[in-house]
Amino acid sequence: MFPPQRGAHKWLKALRAFDGAQAGGNHREIATQVFGARILCEDRNGRSDFRRARVERSIKFARRMVMVATSNSSARGDTFAILLDLTKDMLGKALGIRTAVLVGGGIELVGVGLGVLGPYMLKVLVDVLTAGNASAITLVAYVGLFVVTWAGANILSTWRMVYSTRVIDSLSERYAAEVIRQSLPAAATARDADSGYTLGLVERLPYSLLVVIDGLIWRTVPLLLQVLGSLCVVIGLIPIHYSAILVAVFAGYVATTWIGANHHQARSMTANTAAGAVSQTAGDILRNARRVVLNGALEAEVVNIGHRFQERAAANAQMMGSLSLMALYQYGLVGTGLLALMGLGALDVMAHRMTVGDFVLLQGYAFRLVGPLSGLGFILSQAGLSIACIRDVKRLMQRLEPEVAPTEEPEGAAEITLTSVSFSYGPGLAGLTEITAHVSPGQFVVIVGPNGSGKSTLAQVIAGLLPPSSGSVRIGGQDVGRIRRSDRHRHILYVPQFIGFFNRSLAANALYPPTTQTEASLAQLLAEWHFYEPGRTVDFAAEVGEQGERLSGGQIQKLELARIAGVKSAAVILDESTSALDPISEAAVIARLRQQFGSRTTLILISHREHMAELADQVWFMKTGRLVGQGTHEILMRDSLTYQSLWRTQSA
Numbered sequence: 001m002f003p004p005q006r007g008a009h010k011w012l013k014a015l016r017a018f019d020g021a022q023a024g025g026n027h028r029e030i031a032t033q034v035f036g037a038r039i040l041c042e043d044r045n046g047r048s049d050f051r052r053a054r055v056e057r058s059i060k061f062a063r064r065m066v067m068v069a070t071s072n073s074s075a076r077g078d079t080f081a082i083l084l085d086l087t088k089d090m091l092g093k094a095l096g097i098r099t100a101v102l103v104g105g106g107i108e109l110v111g112v113g114l115g116v117l118g119p120y121m122l123k124v125l126v127d128v129l130t131a132g133n134a135s136a137i138t139l140v141a142y143v144g145l146f147v148v149t150w151a152g153a154n155i156l157s158t159w160r161m162v163y164s165t166r167v168i169d170s171l172s173e174r175y176a177a178e179v180i181r182q183s184l185p186a187a188a189t190a191r192d193a194d195s196g197y198t199l200g201l202v203e204r205l206p207y208s209l210l211v212v213i214d215g216l217i218w219r220t221v222p223l224l225l226q227v228l229g230s231l232c233v234v235i236g237l238i239p240i241h242y243s244a245i246l247v248a249v250f251a252g253y254v255a256t257t258w259i260g261a262n263h264h265q266a267r268s269m270t271a272n273t274a275a276g277a278v279s280q281t282a283g284d285i286l287r288n289a290r291r292v293v294l295n296g297a298l299e300a301e302v303v304n305i306g307h308r309f310q311e312r313a314a315a316n317a318q319m320m321g322s323l324s325l326m327a328l329y330q331y332g333l334v335g336t337g338l339l340a341l342m343g344l345g346a347l348d349v350m351a352h353r354m355t356v357g358d359f360v361l362l363q364g365y366a367f368r369l370v371g372p373l374s375g376l377g378f379i380l381s382q383a384g385l386s387i388a389c390i391r392d393v394k395r396l397m398q399r400l401e402p403e404v405a406p407t408e409e410p411e412g413a414a415e416i417t418l419t420s421v422s423f424s425y426g427p428g429l430a431g432l433t434e435i436t437a438h439v440s441p442g443q444f445v446v447i448v449g450p451n452g453s454g455k456s457t458l459a460q461v462i463a464g465l466l467p468p469s470s471g472s473v474r475i476g477g478q479d480v481g482r483i484r485r486s487d488r489h490r491h492i493l494y495v496p497q498f499i500g501f502f503n504r505s506l507a508a509n510a511l512y513p514p515t516t517q518t519e520a521s522l523a524q525l526l527a528e529w530h531f532y533e534p535g536r537t538v539d540f541a542a543e544v545g546e547q548g549e550r551l552s553g554g555q556i557q558k559l560e561l562a563r564i565a566g567v568k569s570a571a572v573i574l575d576e577s578t579s580a581l582d583p584i585s586e587a588a589v590i591a592r593l594r595q596q597f598g599s600r601t602t603l604i605l606i607s608h609r610e611h612m613a614e615l616a617d618q619v620w621f622m623k624t625g626r627l628v629g630q631g632t633h634e635i636l637m638r639d640s641l642t643y644q645s646l647w648r649t650q651s652a
């Protein structure tokens with residue numbers, strides 16, 4: 001699909017060495033694409049530098065490109081499929097923009113008619129002038145008609161943009177909404193979610209749609225109509241070989257564009273990927289501003305983003321190179337055609353085989369054709385990138401999950417049953433092995449174990465965020481994977497380890513659905529948990545800042561737990577949600593939650609604290625992805641030396 005390029009084998013070797021089996025059979029494409037995008041780490045002397053960090057960064061970039069490259073059988077086929085898809089969306093009933101498309105199309109059609117009529121009016125004027133027998137009124141009328149056709153065509157073309165803009169805005173809104181609807185659940189599940197890339201796509205979407213719809217679709221069709229209309233007029237008026245030349249020039253233009261576009265589109269996809277990498281890196285750096293600045297890494301990150309821009313510039317340069325080559329062929333051909341057309345015409349006028357009016361008509365149509373064609377050059381340069389962006393957006397819009405029927409409301413606390421549950425993050429990566437456990441309704445379970453032992457992974461498998469590779473998880477007797485995602489929080493609600501707050505008010509975060517808390521009940525709970533020092537009331541209107549950065553770590557957890565206390569769910573899993581609380585606050589919060597949940601909610605807590613294990617109805621002890629101990633804290637302390645040593649190392 002992508003011809004191997006010079007030096008690609010070096011990348012192939014390096015990527016194999018560093019990437020192992022990760023990228024499946026795609027190394028050759030990766031190497032080729034990495035080379036194609038000129039992101040190889042060459043030092044100033046031109047020698048390849050495969051230093052690990054840079055190669056790893058490139059692998060991430062390359063993987064995305066391989067995803068792009070391998071998911072399509074051909075760039076050209078892809079382009080037409082996307083154009084067809086867009087046209088279907090515009091003309092379909094679902095988006096409600098058909099009327100705008102049709103009205104805009106109608107206006108454009110009238111504009112095209114005027115565009116064809118313009119040169120004809122000029123020819124008639126020149127014919128009348130050369131005949132020399134027309135009255136002043138007739139001449140003024142012909143001049144007026146010519147001006148009206150010329151001005152009218154341009155006014156209509158601008159007016160039509162009112163409708164195309166409406167269409168583009170509607171499509172942008174619908175596509176962006178669908179991308180968010182479809183990609184958020186995946187982002188919530190994947191622990192390596194790439195939100196910066198998705199954000200970049202959504203941001204570039206309106207411009208991409210503008211280029212493709214307004215520039216390409218809405219300009220190409222009128223251009224074709226204009227060519228056909230002009231040919232009809234020319235055939236009827238002047239010798240047939242002029243029409244033949246016009247047809248040949250246009251066909252040549254289309255053919256060179258067709259061939260060039262295939263190559264250009266492949267380069268554009270690489271450029272789109274490079275643009276996405278800029279968004280992803282910039283987003284990542286901005287989100288981690290504190291980490292960057294506090295570690296004195298500002299300059300290093302500026303250099304890092306500079307590299308992303310350089311990669312993008314290199315990809316753009318390749319794209320523009322292919323476009324320039326295409327333009328050379330296109331306009332070499334069009335220029336030759338014009339030379340033949342005008343040269344022959346001039347000779348025919350000199351030999352009185354053609355009137356000056358016909359010559360004017362000929363040049364009028366020739367330049368009417370060439371004008372939009374040159375406009376298309378710019379559009380094509382942008383269209384490749386834009387099509388690649390829309391294609392990625394369309395892929396994100398695809399429904400990944402089958403529709404699941406609504407599930408019945410759970411009654412009371414959930415019974416949780418795990419039968420031989422295994423999970424893997426991928427070949428050779430950590431996961432879970434053969435976990436079997438049972439939680440009775442309303443119990444309080446604490447999961448403990450060393451860092452990286454699989455506690456969060458297990459919690460996410462139980463909550464249905466990660467699908468087990470074998471075995472089953474049943475919540476209240478139902479397979480968790482079969483509970484509709486939008487209903488799942490009523491059966492089991494997972495509170496992640498890193499609580500991300502919206503950059504909104506305290507109330508907006510603390511009363512975020514599905515809590516049933518009110519400001520009053522929340523204020524009472526927060527006062528009880530000493531959210532602020534005594535005497536200070538909770539300001540619900542206060543903005544919490546990005547990720548809640550204006551609150552302390554303990555306050556964030558208290559606020560989140562106060563919200564959770566008002567949630568009606570059959571089971572709740574708290575993933576280290578009390579880790580920032582002091583032991584007294586932690587005990588008070590857990591006691592209150594258990595009292596609040598009563599017998600309606602089963603509670604699972606992941607914790608590194610022994611006193612939490614002491615409070616639990618049962619403790620699950622995890623080690624290297626296995627459940628190596630189950631029972632009360634006392635029993636485990638009595639029976640398991642490894643469990644004892646877990647707490648001994650902690651207190652040492």
Ligand SMILES: Nc1ncnc2c1ncn2[C@@H]1O[C@H](COP(=O)(O)OP(=O)(O)OP(=O)(O)O)[C@@H](O)[C@H]1O
Nearest residue numbers: 191192425429430450451452453454455456457458
């Ligand atoms: N998306 C992922 N891809 C690959 N490996 C992952 C992914 N997420 C987690 N892991 C790995 O799975 C293992 C278990 O991680 P997990 O977060 O479940 O541990 P944990 O017991 O909760 O750790 P901690 O106590 O530090 O929070 C770790 O080795 C981790 O690196």
